Amino acid sequence: MSTAALSWQCIDRALDLGAPVVMGVLNVTPDSFSDGGRFSKVEAALAQARLMIAEGAAIIDVGGESTRPGAAPATLDEELERVIPVIRAIRAESPVFISVDTSKPEVMRGSVEAGADIINDVRALQEPGALAAAADTRAGICLMHMKGEPRTMQASPDYRDVATEVRDFLSGRIAAAVAAGIAHECITVDPGFGFGKSAAHNLELLKHLADFTVLRAPLLVGLSRKSMLAKITGRDVESRTAGSVALAAIAVLNGARIVRAHDVAATVDAVRVAAAVLKGEGFDGT
Ligand code: 8Y7
Numbered sequence: 021m022s023t024a025a026l027s028w029q030c031i032d033r034a035l036d037l038g039a040p041v042v043m044g045v046l047n048v049t050p051d052s053f054s055d056g057g058r059f060s061k062v063e064a065a066l067a068q069a070r071l072m073i074a075e076g077a078a079i080i081d082v083g084g085e086s087t088r089p090g091a092a093p094a095t096l097d098e099e100l101e102r103v104i105p106v107i108r109a110i111r112a113e114s115p116v117f118i119s120v121d122t123s124k125p126e127v128m129r130g131s132v133e134a135g136a137d138i139i140n141d142v143r144a145l146q147e148p149g150a151l152a153a154a155a156d157t158r159a160g161i162c163l164m165h166m167k168g169e170p171r172t173m174q175a176s177p178d179y180r181d182v183a184t185e186v187r188d189f190l191s192g193r194i195a196a197a198v199a200a201g202i203a204h205e206c207i208t209v210d211p212g213f214g215f216g217k218s219a220a221h222n223l224e225l226l227k228h229l230a231d232f233t234v235l236r237a238p239l240l241v242g243l244s245r246k247s248m249l250a251k252i253t254g255r256d257v258e259s260r261t262a263g264s265v266a267l268a269a270i271a272v273l274n275g276a277r278i279v280r281a282h283d284v285a286a287t288v289d290a291v292r293v294a295a296a297v298l299k300g301e302g303f304d305g306t
Contacts, residue, residue: 044072083121111135167216
């Protein structure tokens with residue numbers, strides 16, 4: 021059993037992962053909040069962040085570009101205008117860890133300057149300039165697997181062996197990040213549930229999640245409200261909390277240390293329950 025402290029290094033502080041944590045989703049895309057002008061949008065986002073912090077979120081994930089299948093891409097200026105004021109507002113009143121969900125190097129740099137601690141990139145720093153920008157910031161990094169691009173990725177996802185292919189990809193991206201000067205202890209990895217994967221692929225990944233611990237990087241997962249739950253439960257997106265919470269607990273039992281979720285209070289309880297079961301088994305999360 022490894023005795024190394026389990027944590028996520030982010031600039032000059034570390035997020036303790038000795039117990040699994042929840043990352044709350046804060047979308048600041050135009051469809052997420054009522055169009056009451058710039059000030060009220062920042063206020064609405066801040067109110068949602070406060071609620072998630074009170075519910076026990078360790079990280080707030082601020083995203084200004086929808087990465088849902090079929091969503092339109094945001095321009096650089098749009099993304100900056102959406103996320104920077106929100107990051108600044110959260111940082112002005114809370115020490116909570118803040119991640120920025122972006123693939124654009126300029127947004128990475130601007131967000132960290134505004135107070136973000138973590139870069140959550142669904143493109144795993146593959147955009148030109150992203151590796152260098154991420155390295156310069158010294159922020160925590162989440163490298164996620166996606167097959168294809170958001171617009172088309174769900175058309176006909178195909179793998180020979182999904183768990184091996186995703187793991188090999190993440191292993192290669194860790195190597196690329198380290199070669200670019202990113203410290204290994206800053207890196208977490210994510211199999212990218214729903215990103216170019218069928219429901220069957222997602223279930224296969226979840227079943228083999230523990231194998232990903234060979235990557236020696238904390239595992240982050242996002243399963244909240246995803247469409248695999250429509251297949252399994254038949255429920256609309258607004259009625260998937262119970263299913264999402266069940267998936268969160270299963271992910272933690274299989275080694276996930278950070279769970280990205282919309283329903284923070286319920287997910288915090290679920291990860292605590294799963295963590296208690298693991299502790300009973302003497303599993304140290306590595
Ligand atoms: C994930 C994510 C989304 C995920 C990480 C949604 C930005 C789609 N999903 N980031 N982002 N992992 N790391 O349904 O699974 O929330 S957006």
